[in-house]
Structure formats: structure tokens, C-alpha cells
Amino acid sequence: MPGAPDLRRGGGHRPAPLAALAQRRHPAGARQRAAPAWRLRPRADVSAVPSPVRVALLGCGTVGSAVARRLQDRQERYAELLGRSLELVGVAVRDRSLPREGVDPVLLTTDAEALVRQADVVVEVMGGIEPARSLIETALRGGAQVVTANKQLVAQQGEGLAAVAAEQGVGLDYEGAVMAAVPVLAVLRDSLAGDEVTAVRGVVNGSTNYVLDLVAREGVAFGEAVRQAGELGYLEADPTEDLEGLDAAAKAVILARTAFGAQVGLDEVDRVGITGLTDEDFKRAAQEGTVIKLVASARRAGCGAQVAVRPEALPAHDPLAAVRGGTNIVVIEAVSAGELRLQGAGAGGEETASAVLGDIVRAARRVR
Numbered sequence: 001m002p003g004a005p006d007l008r009r010g011g012g013h014r015p016a017p018l019a020a021l022a023q024r025r026h027p028a029g030a031r032q033r034a035a036p037a038w039r040l041r042p043r044a045d046v047s048a049v050p051s052p053v054r055v056a057l058l059g060c061g062t063v064g065s066a067v068a069r070r071l072q073d074r075q076e077r078y079a080e081l082l083g084r085s086l087e088l089v090g091v092a093v094r095d096r097s098l099p100r101e102g103v104d105p106v107l108l109t110t111d112a113e114a115l116v117r118q119a120d121v122v123v124e125v126m127g128g129i130e131p132a133r134s135l136i137e138t139a140l141r142g143g144a145q146v147v148t149a150n151k152q153l154v155a156q157q158g159e160g161l162a163a164v165a166a167e168q169g170v171g172l173d174y175e176g177a178v179m180a181a182v183p184v185l186a187v188l189r190d191s192l193a194g195d196e197v198t199a200v201r202g203v204v205n206g207s208t209n210y211v212l213d214l215v216a217r218e219g220v221a222f223g224e225a226v227r228q229a230g231e232l233g234y235l236e237a238d239p240t241e242d243l244e245g246l247d248a249a250a251k252a253v254i255l256a257r258t259a260f261g262a263q264v265g266l267d268e269v270d271r272v273g274i275t276g277l278t279d280e281d282f283k284r285a286a287q288e289g290t291v292i293k294l295v296a297s298a299r300r301a302g303c304g305a306q307v308a309v310r311p312e313a314l315p316a317h318d319p320l321a322a323v324r325g326g327t328n329i330v331v332i333e334a335v336s337a338g339e340l341r342l343q344g345a346g347a348g349g350e351e352t353a354s355a356v357l358g359d360i361v362r363a364a365r366r367v368r
Ligand SMILES: NC(=O)c1ccc[n+]([C@@H]2O[C@H](COP(=O)([O-])OP(=O)(O)OC[C@H]3O[C@@H](n4cnc5c(N)ncnc54)[C@H](OP(=O)(O)O)[C@@H]3O)[C@@H](O)[C@H]2O)c1
Pocket: 058, 059, 060, 061, 062, 063, 064, 092, 093, 094, 095, 096, 098, 110, 112, 124, 125, 126, 127, 128, 130, 131, 149, 150, 151, 152, 176, 177, 180, 346, 347, 348, 349, 352
């Protein structure tokens, strides 16, 4: 297996025999080949030390490297929480020669496909649609739990992948895909499961909010604010995804699906970005005592949802009007709970890792 990490590394744990792992992960496929578990290791050993949960990381960039470092730093904490350890068995990247601070180089591999087949929990933080989608499908079909922070993939392909996960009886979690550290999906999915959510609206793209904030609070001309945001790394090299509202639309779709169980596609979002705004718009908003924000909203409509992303001039008392810089906010309306507000960092490696690690712990609890 070229470029694959040394899978015998146990990080202090007793390494499980590969045949036993194959049997645990691919029960149907391995039935003919694998020896019974009792022949592979002594019974007393199995009951004394639960085998580690093997975690494969796909991607080691802003988010992936933070996840890898925390999996190492917090080994003891996770072992205590789960009653078994989380073992990072490999990290798939494109270029193994790049320096990855705090990540053991022996874990790096360019063979993501092989890595996926050796893990109990597969964590996709590489971004893009392919090969991320195929790798996730392979992982799910192989019986692995999957965690991803890939909003575009979840918005575009999430329903199909969720169907595969359900068919295989495994989990597909993506808290990090919306509002990074802010646990909005958990609140909608779990905390409000017994309530009826009627609407969700928020500022869910920190990059555009940074630009709009510069204009509204610092009086910077709109074009110059876009330029400065790009220079400071707030915008992607191709800023279209942020500025045209595509990033916010993906998040709005995921919010709508989670809140209402609505089958809504990205192409159904009524989307307007901020590129059409002019300095005149900002001047008028200031004169009227309003603040322009890129608002993502989802409202229950029958058994579906109306989902929109557009710039809105908000009155100063609106909770969305006060949100600054890269901060995200979401306001949830529910029949019994009333209005709930969640606010916090909407991006960043460490912040997104917080959500991804929460999903990893959740996924690890399902691993038998
Ligand atoms: N950054 C954030 O604040 C944030 C917040 C929320 C969600 N997310 C989501 O998290 C995901 C990752 O974002 P990021 O900012 O961490 O991205 P990033 O910094 O660009 O890192 C991407 C990583 O994936 C690897 N990779 C890409 N394509 C690959 C392939 N075909 N095979 C193997 N490895 C591949 C890259 O390898 P190399 O290093 O070798 O190039 C890199 O390590 C995205 O879906 C993003 O939308 C990010």
C-alpha cells in the first residue's frame, strides 16, 4: 500500500489484529476469510481491554490539522469518556512532503481509499465534492461511521449519502458544516425534537459579514472592503462562494432539512449575494438607521420549506444586526420554546474542530 501509514502503531494500545478488524468492519465480506475472533485473541484479553476505535482523517488543512492535534492532546479525556481509546490510524493528504505541525508524519498517506477501509470512524475534512463523496460512500458501505464538515457536499449530496447510511445502519454527522463551533444542528435535531420549529434565520457566513461590517462600522467603501477581506484571508482565493451567497445557501439548506425534515435542494434557494450592493445602498441604510446583513432564512411551508439568502437592511434592534466580523448568529423560532439565539465563531480550524470532535465522540459511541 504505497504511502500508507504504519497501521501497526498503537499509540500505547494493544494493536488489534488486522483480520479481526476486517471482520468487525466488514462482517458480510469477511465471513469466508476471517478466522473467528476467539481464535485471533485470547478471550480474557478481549474482555479486559476494549479495542480502540480506529479513526481515519481525510484532509489535514485548517480543520484537519486541528482535529489531528486534538485527537492526540485529548487522548486520555476521550478514553475516559468512551471507556476505550480513539486511535488516529492515518491522515490522507495530497502532498505528504508538506509540513504539518503537531501531526506525526508517519500517519500521512496519499492513499485515502485504503485508509477508509481500515477505520471504524472516517472523518472527511478535505472539502470539494469528489473524491470526498465517493470516499464517504465507500466508508458507509463498509460499515464505518462518517463525520464531515463539508457543507457543499452535505447540501448537494447529503440526502443520498444519508440514505446509504440508513441502509447500512451507520451514522453520518456534520455539525461542523454549519456555523463551525456553534452546535445549531444538535439543538435543532435533538434538543428541539419534541417541539415544532417554524423558522430559522441567521448570519451564517463570516466572510461576507466581515466585509459588510467594515463598510457599516468603519465607513470603508464596499469595493475596498472586499479587497481588504481578501488580503486578510477572510475570503477564498475564488471569493464567489462567499460573495454570491453559495456558502450561506448550502448552510441554509442543511438548516432547513434538519429543522423541518424538508427535502430541499440547493437550486431551490432564493439566493442573492452581496456583489450587487453599492455604496449608495449602504448610505441609505445608515440614513434609515438600518444595517445591511446577508441573511439566510428557512421557514416551514406545508411539508416543505422556503429557503432564502439575501442582503437585508435590518433595524438596529434585530439580533442579527449586531453581529460583528466573523461571528455567526442564528435565531430559531419554535412553537413551545419561543425564540432561541445561538451565536459564536462561524469558522476557524480550532473552532470547527470542536464540532468535528463532538461528532467523532458521538460516532465512536456507536462503534461496537
Ligand atoms: N476552514 C474553516 O474555517 C471551515 C469551517 C467549517 C467547515 N469547513 C469545511 O471543512 C472542510 C475542510 O476545510 P479546510 O479549511 O480545512 O480546507 P483546507 O485547509 O484546504 O484543507 C484541505 C485538506 O484536504 C486535503 N485534500 C484535498 N483534496 C484531497 C484529495 N483529493 N486527497 C487527499 N487529500 C486531499 C488537502 O491536502 P494537502 O494539504 O496535501 O493539500 C488538505 O490537507 C471543507 O469542506 C470546508 O468547507 C471549513
